[in-house]
């Protein structure tokens with residue numbers, strides 16, 4: 395794996411801000427990349443930090459949490475992979491955790507319990523995200539921000555407003571992480587269509603809550619002849635995937651392991667884009683003109699400055715067109731709630 399990774403890295407050009415590291419990879423030049431995880435000791439934070447420690451594109455891994463960081467950082471730091479790991483444990487250390495970060499991943503905040511919606515997390519998580527984004531604006535305004543904390547439909551607009559206030563907002567650098575919806579859509583589709591899961595592609599657009607999650611199974615590949623009933627059931631299962639896990643965990647939180655996997659895929663895509671790898675495309679909830687809504691998840695091409703291109707929806711089935719119209723009022727209201735919170 396390391397040999398093929400080196401081959402792919404060899405031809406990369408680096409961004410002006412990237413230093414070159416010649417260490418651990420013989421004579422190969424690999425850009426230095428710092429990744430900071432905020433909420434690193436949590437249910438998502440721990441396995442996500444582990445996966446980022448395994449990523450050879452990362453040279454420095456900063457782990458920040460308000461509780462239990464030293465143990466997590468010490469544990470992960472013993473793994474014999476490229477990145478140096480430093481744990482940061484208090485508010486006073488947040489600046490150091492963020493300084494020089496290329497990518498900041500935010501899984502800080504409370505998760506759902508059975509019976510709750512993601513919006514029920516707003517009151518606590520909005521404040522957490524606001525504080526963390528103020529620190530990002532101050533210490534690493536050029537970083538690509540991967541927002542995992544829920545409700546994503548509101549926390550991304552909150553982040554945008556905080557960055558605007560600080561004068562640092564760059565819509566190309568702010569992402570709501572919706573990769574878990576894509577991961578689920580791929581898994582559920584492969585199971586129903588009886589196709590190899592590794593070959594499956596399904597765009598998921600809209601937002602990240604209930605009916606705002608709109609998988610476009612009409613565009614899924616490999617193609618399969620699924621009935622309308624099967625497509626409706628697949629759509630519903632994808633939309634309710636988070637709730638399925640919340641209920642199975644019965645009060646002990648929401649998806650953490652599959653989310654860590656999804657978060658690691660998205661952060662890796664951001665790093666590849668920064669490093670100049672061509673044609674890196676992932677779905678993400680970003681500032682958008684794809685619909686009349688100011689933020690919307692769709693396929694995004696990633697590049698050296700973050701978002702290189704927000705791709706359109708492509709042809710939709712009648713069922714998907716209906717789903718798109720139905721999701722708009724809810725998504726808009728969540729976006730406006732976030733904007734109102736951050737601007738008041």
Ligand SMILES: NC(=O)c1ccc[n+]([C@@H]2O[C@H](COP(=O)([O-])OP(=O)(O)OC[C@H]3O[C@@H](n4cnc5c(N)ncnc54)[C@H](O)[C@@H]3O)[C@@H](O)[C@H]2O)c1
Nearest residue numbers: 433435436437438459460502503504505542543544574653
């Ligand atoms: N985007 C998605 O697809 C997706 C998927 C799963 C979960 N989530 C969301 O991710 C969030 C985290 O979930 P979890 O299961 O890891 O929760 P968790 O409670 O296990 O972990 C959250 C961590 O955040 C830390 N934290 C709280 N305030 C902080 C602050 N101000 N600064 C730094 N760290 C802080 C806590 O100490 C804790 O370690 C939740 O909001 C959840 O809804 C999103």
Ligand SMILES: O=C(O)C[C@H](O)C(=O)O
Nearest residue numbers: 506544635636637648649
């Ligand atoms: O469902 C949740 O609350 C967590 C997350 O948004 C998910 O989709 O698993």
